[in-house]
Amino acid sequence: MMLELLLNGRRLREPVEPHVTLLRFLRDQAGASEVKYGCGEGVCGACTVFLDAVAVNACSVLAVQAEGARVETVSAFAGDGSLHPLQQELIERGAVQCGFCTPGVVLGSIEAVRLGLAGDRMTIRRSLAGNLCRCTGYGKIVEAVEAYRDGEGAA
Ligand code: FES
Ligand code: FES
Structure with a gap:
């Protein structure tokens, strides 16, 4: 499937398998290594991202569920050379x-x-x-x- 979303303000259009989690998509296809893989089953919170401004565990969301959404990782909250x-x-x-x-x-x-x-x-x-x-x-x-x-x- 073709997936389109906004990642930290950047528009992405990427092919993705329907079973791939948002976590896997972000880390493996979008280069967002700041989103961490901990438990992979919705327990640890290491993979937290904002999906349309709501915090979710990216390991528990399919990438295709983010179609058309605004996804923000922690990188969206620090400016160039400055911290949140x-x-x-x-x-x-x-x-x-x-x-x-x-x-x-x-x-x-x-x-x-x-x-x-x-x-x-x-x-x-x-x-x-x-x-x-x-x-x-x-x-x-x-x-x-x-x-x-x-x-x-x-x-
Ligand atoms: S990796 Fe632990 S909640 Fe997602
Ligand atoms: S798990 Fe090491 S600082 Fe929190």
Whole structure:
């Protein structure tokens, strides 16, 4: 099938097999290696992308379901040589260790703040339930999301 979508503002038109996941399409055909392959079954959140502005696990969506959609990876949120404010907060607080979970954490937390689901530490932790991090223990991530919420995210 021929698939057309907008990836980080760039129009793509690519042939794709009907069974291919959006994750596989993004990584293998579109060169979006910032979208991580963790569990492959909708558990870890490493593959989080925005599909028409809604965070989804790209491993659990078929590429053809993104036909005509706007897909954004974490790369859409950092400018040339600059980081998104949440990325900056994560780095300053030591909330990035191996970094494998970080793209998903960033997108999931941007959405949580946008939807008002980051009002206190408990709700931030709940909003992170779909983003597994094996390194940090989450404490520093929660602090970074709080700081982002209180800064740029509150705007
Ligand atoms: S790779 Fe998609 S949720 Fe884990
Ligand atoms: S920083 Fe390593 S998995 Fe989160």
